[in-house]
Amino acid sequence: MAQVAVVGGGWAGLAAALALKEAGVDFLLLEAAPRLGGKVFTHRGEGLLVEGGPDASVRYKKEVLELGERLGLTPIGTLPARPAAYILRRGKAHPLPEGLLQIVPGDLRGLARTSLLSLPGKLRALYDLLLPRGGKEDESLWAFVTRRLGREVYEALVAPLAGGIYGGEPEELSMRAAFPQLLELERRHRSLLLGALRARKARGSREGGSLFFSFQEGLAALTRRLAEALGERILLATPALGLEAGKGGYRLHTPRGVLEAEAVVLATPAPQAAALLRPFLPEATALLKGIPHTPAATVSLAFPEDLPVGGHGLLIAKGEGYRVRGFTWTHRKWPGRAPEGWSLVRGYFSGEAARLSEAELARVALEDLRRFLGREVRPARTFAFRFPEGMPAYRVGHLERMDRLEMTLLKAPGLFLAGNYLQGVGLPEVVRSGRRAAERALGYLALTPTP
Numbered sequence: 001m002a003q004v005a006v007v008g009g010g011w012a013g014l015a016a017a018l019a020l021k022e023a024g025v026d027f028l029l030l031e032a033a034p035r036l037g038g039k040v041f042t043h044r045g046e047g048l049l050v051e052g053g054p055d056a057s058v059r060y061k062k063e064v065l066e067l068g069e070r071l072g073l074t075p076i077g078t079l080p081a082r083p084a085a086y087i088l089r090r091g092k093a094h095p096l097p098e099g100l101l102q103i104v105p106g107d108l109r110g111l112a113r114t115s116l117l118s119l120p121g122k123l124r125a126l127y128d129l130l131l132p133r134g135g136k137e138d139e140s141l142w143a144f145v146t147r148r149l150g151r152e153v154y155e156a157l158v159a160p161l162a163g164g165i166y167g168g169e170p171e172e173l174s175m176r177a178a179f180p181q182l183l184e185l186e187r188r189h190r191s192l193l194l195g196a197l198r199a200r201k202a203r204g205s206r207e208g209g210s211l212f213f214s215f216q217e218g219l220a221a222l223t224r225r226l227a228e229a230l231g232e233r234i235l236l237a238t239p240a241l242g243l244e245a246g247k248g249g250y251r252l253h254t255p256r257g258v259l260e261a262e263a264v265v266l267a268t269p270a271p272q273a274a275a276l277l278r279p280f281l282p283e284a285t286a287l288l289k290g291i292p293h294t295p296a297a298t299v300s301l302a303f304p305e306d307l308p309v310g311g312h313g314l315l316i317a318k319g320e321g322y323r324v325r326g327f328t329w330t331h332r333k334w335p336g337r338a339p340e341g342w343s344l345v346r347g348y349f350s351g352e353a354a355r356l357s358e359a360e361l362a363r364v365a366l367e368d369l370r371r372f373l374g375r376e377v378r379p380a381r382t383f384a385f386r387f388p389e390g391m392p393a394y395r396v397g398h399l400e401r402m403d404r405l406e407m408t409l410l411k412a413p414g415l416f417l418a419g420n421y422l423q424g425v426g427l428p429e430v431v432r433s434g435r436r437a438a439e440r441a442l443g444y445l446a447l448t449p450t451p
Contacts, residue, residue: 002028004441005252005261007240007276010038011427012418013267014226015067015434016441021230023442028261029230030254032239036227039387040427042218047339049218050300052385054427055328055346056212057219061428063435064222068215071225075213078333081311087116087160088372089317093310096157099200103161104149104182104192106200111193121152128193133186138176140396144183148192160315164326166425167350167391168294177394177423214334219427240268243276245412263414263444265437269293269389270421277412284408287401291421295354295390299365300330300346301379307343308373323353324368345369350390358384392421399423416440 006017009031020027035041039053056078057064065075078084083095097114099107111122128148139147141162145154162170166178175183185195215221227234235256242253243264252259266273274288312333315326330337330344338344347365349356356364362382370377402422409415418437420430 002026002259002261003445004028004263004265004438005030005250005259006265006267007243007252008038008267008272008419009033009036009234009236010267010419010430011040011223011226012038012420012430012434012437013265014223014230015063015431016265016267016418016438017230017233017434018226019435019438020441021233023438025442025445027233028259029234030238030240030252030259031234031236034237036234036236037220037223040219040223041385042220043383044218046381047342048302048344048381049334049337050302050330050344050383051214051218051346052298052300052383053387054219055330055334056214057427058211059213060211061426063428063431065213067431068222068225071222071229073215073221073225076216076335078212078312079335081332083310084312085315086311086313087157087315087317088320088322089116089156091320093314095311100161101196101200102179102182103158103165104145104196105153105157106196108193108197116156117152121150121156124150125153125193129191131191133190138174138183138396138399140171141173141175141178142171144175144179148186156317160317160326163350164315164348166294166393167296167325167354168292168393169351172393172395174394174396174398176396177398216336240276242279245280245415250414263416263441265416265418265434265441267418267434267437269419270392271389273417273419281408281412281415284405284412287405287408288421290401291398292393292395293390293421294350294393295352296387297349297354297356297361298346298385299324299349299361300344300383301362301366301369302338302381302383303343303345303377304341304380305343305377306341307345307377309343309345314372322368322371323364324348325350327369327372354386354390355388358386361386391425394425414441414444416444 003026006013006029017029041052043050085096086093094116098110105111145158186192189195238254240252244251249262250264270288270291274285278285309329313328316322324347326348328346361384416437418433422433
């Protein structure tokens, strides 16, 4: 019998297991797949390094950066590029406005100079300087941005950027759950533009490739270091088929038999957690199933030529007729990801398009790339990765849903949740959620008498 069973070997589960091990607690980590890492998957071969899922973390959220450095990994930054990215709108690629804060303008000169917005669109955005504060505790991203900055800013700038983070259609995203810092800027400064300007000056510019980082061997290098640190207390290809709450602990049904633990950390995607909780916490199951998830997929195409592209990538505004949501020029974003003279392009899909087969995804990605380039290109290698459960969408009311979930879990002492559906979809938030679940499990064990 383990003291704590961690179900799920993505970064949330790995972070939880590491915290438990460092505290001297006997743990067991179960992962349904034959590998660890969850959505983090790095392929290396033939001089190429391809990320199937996320390809970076951010420096200003320290969880991943500090964890990697503690495990002996040195971060690498993106290659210099100015502008770093473009947005395709009305058939033309426009550089991102300089001085963005998250997804909104944080530099009035950058706003004035951008070719992405029309003159009426810029003037409407400046009207934010005169608007009063909003009175709602929460509202959708669409409602917030159109109220403060106008519809054109939303459609041309915010929607492509937010869609790149959360996938799907971002109109209904909760400001309080997905972008609380922007909501707070309005409350503190009244004007969103002035608040963004002051916050960006306080933080410092992110231009010049200083925002994102990875590792020389890709993000999966951190997965490997975590696995090495955890040792032999990992069971791969061992799905949790069922979970029972009993007196003094939990019983996990697996293909290897029944495993017992005093406490359990469920670090699976929300749909899997909902299925495991159904027999004894139906209220939690209903709350988890109510979190929308958007399917996602990526396709990486390797070409033995230097393609005529600029910056690190291209986001595509709605209505342009593309099925891919954007492209990353991987060979221009990161050092050492493709052989000299080669190009490595990654296309990102979300929503219904991501449900296509791998072969169809590769075909569509190549068609869209050819359309953008305006000429025929033929990849030497193609890699497709599908994530059917995709990304959770934080709709208005998400945090209230999470509060109700917390209250429901009080009926199951010793059971804790971790994952990207709780309070942040980024890799730092995922790591943080795992650590938080481990801390709660440690607190529970400290209060539970030893049999």
